[in-house]
Amino acid sequence: MTTQLPPGMNIETVDDKIMTLNVGPQHPGSGHMRLIIKVDGDYIVSCDPDPGYVHRGEEKMAEYRNYIQNIPHLERPVIHDSSNILYPYCLGVEELLGIEVPERAKYIRVIAAELNRCIYILYWLAIYGIFLGHSTMFMWPAGDRELFIDLLEAMSGARVTHAYLVPGGVRNDLPSNFEERCLRQVEYFEKRLKEYEAVFYQNPLLKARTEGSGILSRTDAIRLGTTGSVLRASGVDFDVRKKEPYDVYENLDFQTIVMKEGDSYARSRVPYLEMFESCRIIKDALRKMPKSGSVRTKLKPNPKGGNDEVYRRIESGRGAIGYYIVSNNRPEPYRVKISVGSFRNLICMPYLLKGEKLGNMPAVYWGLNYWPVEADR
Amino acid sequence: MSNVIGIIRALNSGVKHLAVKRFTLRYPEQKLKFVGDGFQFNPETGVGIAGLRGRHILFHEHCTGCQLCSVACEGIAEAISMVKVHETWKHNKKAIMPQIDYGKCVFCGLCVDACPFYALYMTNDYELSSFTKSALIYTPAQLAIKPKISQDVEIKIDDRGASHG
Ligand code: SF4
Numbered sequence: 391m392t393t394q395l396p397p398g399m400n401i402e403t404v405d406d407k408i409m410t411l412n413v414g415p416q417h418p419g420s421g422h423m424r425l426i427i428k429v430d431g432d433y434i435v436s437c438d439p440d441p442g443y444v445h446r447g448e449e450k451m452a453e454y455r456n457y458i459q460n461i462p463h464l465e466r467p468v469i470h471d472s473s474n475i476l477y478p479y480c481l482g483v484e485e486l487l488g489i490e491v492p493e494r495a496k497y498i499r500v501i502a503a504e505l506n507r508c509i510y511i512l513y514w515l516a517i518y519g520i521f522l523g524h525s526t527m528f529m530w531p532a533g534d535r536e537l538f539i540d541l542l543e544a545m546s547g548a549r550v551t552h553a554y555l556v557p558g559g560v561r562n563d564l565p566s567n568f569e570e571r572c573l574r575q576v577e578y579f580e581k582r583l584k585e586y587e588a589v590f591y592q593n594p595l596l597k598a599r600t601e602g603s604g605i606l607s608r609t610d611a612i613r614l615g616t617t618g619s620v621l622r623a624s625g626v627d628f629d630v631r632k633k634e635p636y637d638v639y640e641n642l643d644f645q646t647i648v649m650k651e652g653d654s655y656a657r658s659r660v661p662y663l664e665m666f667e668s669c670r671i672i673k674d675a676l677r678k679m680p681k682s683g684s685v686r687t688k689l690k691p692n693p694k695g696g697n698d699e700v701y702r703r704i705e706s707g708r709g710a711i712g713y714y715i716v717s718n719n720r721p722e723p724y725r726v727k728i729s730v731g732s733f734r735n736l737i738c739m740p741y742l743l744k745g746e747k748l749g750n751m752p753a754v755y756w757g758l759n760y761w762p763v764e765a766d767r
Numbered sequence: 768m769s770n771v772i773g774i775i776r777a778l779n780s781g782v783k784h785l786a787v788k789r790f791t792l793r794y795p796e797q798k799l800k801f802v803g804d805g806f807q808f809n810p811e812t813g814v815g816i817a818g819l820r821g822r823h824i825l826f827h828e829h830c831t832g833c834q835l836c837s838v839a840c841e842g843i844a845e846a847i848s849m850v851k852v853h854e855t856w857k858h859n860k861k862a863i864m865p866q867i868d869y870g871k872c873v874f875c876g877l878c879v880d881a882c883p884f885y886a887l888y889m890t891n892d893y894e895l896s897s898f899t900k901s902a903l904i905y906t907p908a909q910l911a912i913k914p915k916i917s918q919d920v921e922i923k924i925d926d927r928g929a930s931h932g
């Protein structure tokens with residue numbers, strides 16, 4: 391007897407040699423998501439990523455709150471990179487409401503964003519280490535991350551969810567002797583970062599597990615629409631900070647890190663090298679920053695946007711984050727759409743994992759810089 | 768062969784750290800020092816003053832009961848409710864003041880930004896845990912108390928590495 395199935399559904403044929411594994415949804419490392427993996431012996435036959443377990447409705451929530459009240463909840467998707475996820479929102483709202491940002495505030499924002507990028511990458515690197523069974527590489531970045539958390543805490547007053555960037559500038563000026571303290575800690579961190587090289591990146595055990603696995607070619611990287619470090623590890627020179635500079639990035643001295651290989655090793659190394667560039671940006675910004683001046687433009691209470699729409703994007707630790715904001719003469723936005731790097735990089739997973747050994751799965755998965763909470767928003 | 772050298776190098780860089788000071792902060796024996804007395808806000812310039820965003824402090828002599836802090840928090844955490852106080856202040860006819868539920872507060876400090884009368888600031892006190900939910904609700908009288916804190920440890924950096932004190 392054949393039963394009629396609803397359109398779009400089909401019955402899966404079961405092969406005795408193929409086994410199905412569910413990786414997740416109980417927190418495979420960074421948040422709730424599931425990979426449905428089919429294995430033949432030790433080799434992956436197919437992988438089906440299944441996101442959506444941590445959808446929080448950030449976009450809908452943004453429609454009921456005014457432009458300032460939106461700040462605390464919009465940084466929740468990536469609390470480790472909270473300045474960067476707020477950045478495009480602030481840029482967009484400034485454009486909608488026609489707000490000028492003081493010069494000093496622009497530099498402070500760049501410093502906050504770069505400190506936060508380091509916090510994110512260090513956290514990511516710590517998890518990368520423990521995913522590959524390297525517990526030193528878990529302890530070191532997790533400890534060194536404290537240097538940056540300390541700096542951002544002095545700046546903004548909170549350790550993780552800073553709510554520091556606002557439309558019109560930043561919440562408060564830098565504390566006294568911040569420049570000196572920041573320079574000292576960033577310089578120490580650069581020295582420390584060089585030690586990671588021998589213990590992790592030149593370690594033959596890491597190389598054996600990551601080199602040549604999960605190769606994403608340049609054309610595939612572009613075709614699949616990847617972004618951020620994944621794109622740059624496949625040899626595409628694209629960084630929003632360089633290509634569409636926002637705030638003061640065009641005045642600052644840094645390079646885009648590009649690697650040609652496109653394998654897991656390159657994807658693990660690009661964010662690491664980017665931390666050196668972030669330190670360079672921070673030091674340069676501290677040097678070029680105006681030493682005094684206003685840091686926040688005073689807004690009217692409950693500012694209203696006209697009948698308008700904007701799209702602004704920035705480069706975060708996980709790739710480009712874009713905000714599309716529509717306003718309709720009300721204090722609340724009419725629609726906020728967030729486009730995040732994590733979600734766009736997820737699509738590579740079935741392609742990269744096909745034919746890989748199951749043991750290489752964590753390296754490929756985490757190398758994609760995928761953050762479930764951000765992807766589900 | 769190069770693999771063996773690589774592994775020895777990796778081990779060596781770890782072993783060197785046996786002689787390096789420990790970075791761990793021994794909380795609660797040690798507590799980190801913060802800048803200033805907590806996050807404050809100057810309504811005239813519209814700019815805040817850097818500091819830790821911990822528990823709030825309410826200055827009864829300044830609070831007018833205007834409810835702006837509670838309105839600001841409505842879209843964020845709904846942590847502030849206005850309650851009656853048994854005090855008579857000329858500038859606070861309705862005799863209402865904010866009461867904050869720290870079970871809900873996310874320490875964003877936007878209520879401090881909203882207060883136009885220099886009445887609501889934040890302090891360096893972050894140790895708010897309690898055994899009951901009701902103890903997390905701070906009444907205006909509790910919010911007026913200045914916290915007693917001893918936080919003095921800073922990150923120190925020398926040639927033997929970074930450490931906490
Ligand atoms: S700090 Fe934020 S969440 Fe807490 S009471 Fe103030 S506005 Fe509400």
Ligand code: SF4
Nearest residue numbers: 830831833834836882
């Ligand atoms: S604390 Fe400030 S904003 Fe809140 S009721 Fe008192 S005066 Fe108004």
